[in-house]
Amino acid sequence: GDSVTQMEGPVTLSEEAFLTINCTYTATGYPSLFWYVQYPGEGLQLLLKATKADDKGSNKGFEATYRKETTSFHLEKGSVQVSDSAVYFCALIDNTDKLIFGTGTRLQVFP
């Protein structure tokens, strides 16, 4: 079945550092891809999405590009802040409209 693989964390960075969290997927067809973020004590929130190849999703300085050739959707941010500390989940919607999640990657940003 469809699956999502993302890098294990935690990812520990200093403020203003560049962030990359890798995500690759396996799916039949061309699923829509998502990044969700979970701040401490809160539910998952949609961060960004991309619905077709070469689409770039962006929000709050985060970006991810849907790469069909490498089946990837890596999350990037040029300059992280302490407030970005959270758990980030890569996900896709399969052909039955179910969300399939990766394992989540904890990001810790220190001043």
Next chain:
Amino acid sequence: GAVVSQHPSRVICKSGTSVKIECRSLDFQATTMFWYRQFPKQSLMLMATSNEGSKATYEQGVEKDKFLINHASLTLSTLTVTSAHPEDSSFYICSARTGTGKYGYTFGSGTRLTVV
């Protein structure tokens, strides 16, 4: 925006007892809710899809008698872990569709269940 409230956020119970987790949509009606479970360092796994007024649809490998789901109203779905065992200890999270289309999901903040 749409808010899903999940309660309790943490619960510790003894083996053999039952635990109920509530998932409420606060400012919208949710005809469909989803229950997920997350093991340490693993993905959020969909356990079941809960539809208001009808039986839940369970994913393969999920024990229906162990994880009872009730969706009696348009704003409340409950997950009851019956006769809990330590291996049921996990993080449970619910979500609800907030509209039409594929992208309208709102998630609760999750429940950390520890069975001792």
